[in-house]
Amino acid sequence: MRHRKKFNHLGRKKGHRSSMLANMACSLIEHKRINTTLAKAKALKKFVEPLITKSKSDTTHNRRIVFSRMKQKNAVAELFRDVAVKVADRPGGYTRIIRLGNRLGDNAEMAMIELVDYNDTYVTKKKKTTRRSRRGKKSESVSEEVVNEEVVNDTLELLLKRLLLRLLLKRLLLKRLLLKRLLLKRLLLRKLLLKKLLLRKLLLKRLLLRKLLLKKLLLRKLLLRKLLLKRLLLRKLLLRKLLLKRLLLKRLLLKRLLLRKLLLRKLLLKRLLLRKLLLRKLLLKIQKKKKTNNLKIII
Numbered sequence: 001m002r003h004r005k006k007f008n009h010l011g012r013k014k015g016h017r018s019s020m021l022a023n024m025a026c027s028l029i030e031h032k033r034i035n036t037t038l039a040k041a042k043a044l045k046k047f048v049e050p051l052i053t054k055s056k057s058d059t060t061h062n063r064r065i066v067f068s069r070m071k072q073k074n075a076v077a078e079l080f081r082d083v084a085v086k087v088a089d090r091p092g093g094y095t096r097i098i099r100l101g102n103r104l105g106d107n108a109e110m111a112m113i114e115l116v117d118y119n120d121t122y123v124t125k126k127k128k129t130t131r132r133s134r135r136g137k138k139s140e141s142v143s144e145e146v147v148n149e150e151v152v153n154d155t156l157e158l159l160l161k162r163l164l165l166r167l168l169l170k171r172l173l174l175k176r177l178l179l180k181r182l183l184l185k186r187l188l189l190r191k192l193l194l195k196k197l198l199l200r201k202l203l204l205k206r207l208l209l210r211k212l213l214l215k216k217l218l219l220r221k222l223l224l225r226k227l228l229l230k231r232l233l234l235r236k237l238l239l240r241k242l243l244l245k246r247l248l249l250k251r252l253l254l255k256r257l258l259l260r261k262l263l264l265r266k267l268l269l270k271r272l273l274l275r276k277l278l279l280r281k282l283l284l285k286i287q288k289k290k291k292t293n294n295l296k297i298i299i
Contacts, residue, residue: 026075033114041113055084086117
């Protein structure tokens with residue numbers, strides 16, 4: 001539950017916020033005035049004023065408490081040594097916030113926070129007291145007039161000083177604005193130049209990449225052509241070899257057929273010869289038998 005947390009967190013978590021406020025308090029005590037945003041100045045006012053009241057009574061306990069919040073020995077020493085002496089008679093309100101207008105970049109409200117007793121222009125002078133005599137009324141009226149004149153003069157001086165301060169602040173702000181504008185223009189010009197250079201580099205890289213890609217494509221095409229030519233040559237060679245093989249096979253087959261025919265003819269001739277021989281033998285035998293039979297008959 002977010003009870004008792006209704007204060008400006010400044011967009012930071014607890015540790016970050018406390019360390020930032022401690023650093024700002026140290027720089028305020030060191031430089032007596034700092035420029036920051038209005039929200040941070042208000043948060044710093046709440047943070048630093050209780051510590052300044054602690055510094056009025058210089059005890060080790062108070063020093064330890066202040067050191068636990070500010071965490072810088074030099075700043076704590078300066079607070080208890082110098083600032084506490086200046087602020088001794090003041091019962092509170094040790095800091096003053098002066099608005100400085102809006103920041104250029106994000107339009108944030110800017111402010112200057114300062115220690116009241118270290119600004120000589122805003123410190124009011126002690127009024128000079130004049131003795132009043134009881135005897136005559138004229139002296140009283142004269143002294144009253146003198147006092148009134150002094151008060152008027154003091155107020156006029158204060159007003160003039162305030163006006164001068166405002167004018168100086170305006171001039172400073174204008175100078176800062178002009179410087180910021182010049183710096184922004186320079187930065188923009190640099191950015192534009194850098195962009196142009198980067199674009200040129202990118203274009204050159206693209207051109208080089210295109211050239212490389214074209215070269216690669218040409219090389220690939222050449223390689224593909226070479227491969228196709230090689231394949232065509234290989235196919236032709238293979239076809240020739242196949243044709244030669246077929247021709248050789250045909251020749252072999254023809255030779256075999258011729259050989260078979262010759263062999264068959266030879267076999268047939270042999271059979272015929274054998275038959276003829278057998279027939280002759282049979283005839284001869286038959287003739288011999290006949291002769292023998294005839295002889296027998298004759299005898």
